Amino acid sequence: EDQLVESGGGLVQPGGSLRLSCAASGFTFDTYWMHWVRQVPGKGLVWVSRINSDGTGTDYADSVKGRFTISRDNAENTVFLQMNSLSAEDTAVYYCTRGALEIFGLVTPHNWFDPWGQGTLVTVSS
Amino acid sequence: DIVMTQSPDSLAVSLGERATINCKSSQTVLNSSTNKRYLAWYQQKPGQPPKLLIYWGSTRESGVPDRFSGSGSGTDFTLTISSLQAEDVAVYYCQQYYSAPYTFGQGTKLEIK
Numbered sequence: 464e465d466q467l468v469e470s471g472g473g474l475v476q477p478g479g480s481l482r483l484s485c486a487a488s489g490f491t492f493d494t495y496w497m498h499w500v501r502q503v504p505g506k507g508l509v510w511v512s513r514i515n516s517d518g519t520g521t522d523y524a525d526s527v528k529g530r531f532t533i534s535r536d537n538a539e540n541t542v543f544l545q546m547n548s549l550s551a552e553d554t555a556v557y558y559c560t561r562g563a564l565e566i567f568g569l570v571t572p573h574n575w576f577d578p579w580g581q582g583t584l585v586t587v588s589s
Numbered sequence: 590d591i592v593m594t595q596s597p598d599s600l601a602v603s604l605g606e607r608a609t610i611n612c613k614s615s616q617t618v619l620n621s622s623t624n625k626r627y628l629a630w631y632q633q634k635p636g637q638p639p640k641l642l643i644y645w646g647s648t649r650e651s652g653v654p655d656r657f658s659g660s661g662s663g664t665d666f667t668l669t670i671s672s673l674q675a676e677d678v679a680v681y682y683c684q685q686y687y688s689a690p691y692t693f694g695q696g697t698k699l700e701i702k
Contacts, residue, residue: 498691508631508639508682508693522689558638574686575629577650579638 465489465578467559472583475549479587483544485559485580493517493537496562496572499544501555502582509555513562513574514542526552549587556582591615591685595694601702608670610697612661612683619663620687627687630659630668633696634679642681643668675701 471483485497499511512523512533521533532545542559560576592615602608618627626646631639641650643659646666656671670677678701683694 507696508633508684510689510691510693513689513691524690560638563644573627573644574689574691575641575644575684576631576639577641579640582638 465561467561467578467580469557469559469580469583472557472585474586474588476589477550477587479549480545480547481549481585483546483557483559483583483585485542485544487540487542487561490561492540494570495564496574497533497535497542498560498562498574498576499533499542500558500560500576500579501553501585502558503555504584511557512544516572546585549585551587554585554587556584558582590690591618591688591692593683593685593692593694595681595683595697597697598695599698599700601700602670602673603702604675605672606702608673608677608699610668610681610683610699612666612668612694614664614666614685614687617663618685618687626661626663626666627685628659628661628666629684629686630657631682631684632677632679633682639682670699673699673701 466488468486475481498513514521514533518535530548535542559580563573565571594613596611628646630643633639647659658669660667680696680698
């Protein structure tokens with residue numbers, strides 16, 4: 464079974480930093496793009512960041528650009544989200560999720576998301 | 590950024606009846622060279638992560654019941670549940686993956702009438 468398990472969330476003061484981890488299992492991790500999506504409790508889903516399969520390409524939402532850094536360790540089947548300069552607006556559940564692969568001769572990544580981890584709550588408060 | 594707008598925000602439907610959720614994108618998510626619609630639908634139940642239902646606008650994910658169907662054009666899309674079951678109570682989101690940032694609709698809360 465393809466599985467993603469996030470960790471690293473918690474309470475942090477404004478201006479602080481936190482590093483989220485997402486451990487993958489059940490699939491060939493180094494083939495897939497990986498993403499982070501966040502959700503303020505009771506609100507909608509917001510895409511945060513993505514990293515390509517070998518870690519050489521990244522992308523960010525404008526709201527986190529320059530503060531968050533996504534990275535991956537393919538040897539450990541883990542993707543990370545380093546979050547700096549946190550503010551109350553970053554309070555949310557952070558989900559790790561996998562992008563899709565289309566395989567018709569060529570392997571083409573697509574950015575619909577499945578599966579999702581259970582999420583880790585980040586609370587930024589003094 | 591492509592803005593995704595869902596309607597209605599909430600919906601109450603009787604068991605066994607049809608539920609229809611709409612999603613409109615601020616610009617096309619249709620790749621004209623492949624004729625593929627870069628639109629996905631997700632279901633999120635309370636306390637759970639989202640679950641993929643449909644991609645390419647109308648392709649059901651493996652294991653998703655066939656009462657769920659997706660349709661639409663380049664900017665207007667619909668998720669239809671043909672016969673509502675109690676376990677379908679959830680919030681439903683559309684998402685475009687045509688271009689980054691990969692944006693979601695605000696969600697539609699589906700309840701039993």
